[in-house]
Amino acid sequence: MTETRPLEPEEWELWDAWMRAQRLLVRELERGLQRDCDISKAEFSVLVTLWRAAGRELRVGELAETLDWDKGRVSHQLTRMEKRGFVRRTRYGTDGRRAGIGLTAEGRRAARDAVLVHGGNIRRHFLDPLTPEQASVIRAWSGRTVDRLEPHRDGGADDSAS
Amino acid sequence: MTETRPLEPEEWELWDAWMRAQRLLVRELERGLQRDCDISKAEFSVLVTLWRAAGRELRVGELAETLDWDKGRVSHQLTRMEKRGFVRRTRYGTDGRRAGIGLTAEGRRAARDAVLVHGGNIRRHFLDPLTPEQASVIRAWSGRTVDRLEPHRDGGADDSAS
DNA sequence: CCGGAGGAGTTGTCACGTCAACTCTAGGTT
């Protein structure tokens, strides 16, 4: 089927350049987040997701689905963030299972700050340097890549045309 | 200076789509590497870098420079890979410092395999789905992003035109 | 009512990645 010959130099260079750019961008943004808001990328993702739920408590499974994270990862992350005072697990009824996840006041404050600051950093490092052509190409490529690699996916707000 | 207003929905969507695609792609390739070659992305990077040195022993600092990794990270990674039998630290003279890093026979075998298999996976998941236009746009964007964010960088084979 | 299947969360383990502190050596200064 797929003949496995080594990558041509220019193929390798494209791949390497893309990986490098992607990694540098993510690292830069994560450092900004850490420096300006004292939170990590993972914490940001959780804070924003809960922030968007507008007060409604989410379940671990919903968080995992929305973020496309392993549920174990979500649970670990929540444990750390609970320790930092950003989120609260509220348990339903008598049993230990079935926890609802909500932001604390501190978590809401952090989310509000981070959305502003991090949004600005994303503009500066990612959006602003894009030419309109690059933006549309990257948009299209991202959409197709996600469609190709995301296993299930239905509830999203994605309406990317082919 | 930079007015910090929240991202517009379509700005956010572009960012989110890109992040998601990038993450899915990296995860998919890493899984392939683990499944087919039983090595991690980090191990792959080190193996390939040493492989390309064609027998010459590299220093920790050279590895860190080439990979753009923190030297502590390199050291940790080498410790793990030494334990797996992929690399060897050879110490110069009487002192404990100044180690040269080389591949073992096992490491050479793993590198040869991985270059083929992983190369095929990169083709399948990244290169082949790209249209020539997308490839050139992504190439240009990657080059400029690296130039903008990489602090020093000089010895590279990068000749990306503006 | 009992027992098993399955789903939701949690926990453990291990590798990765970052940062800062530490060690050892070499080289320069006095």
Next chain:
DNA sequence: AACCTAGAGTTGACGTGACAACTCCTCCGG
């Protein structure tokens, strides 16, 4: 020679991420 400083590597601590095993509960069939 004694000092001290800069560079190279190592180490430790901690958060992140992937994966599998485990616990509880619920539900369903007998």
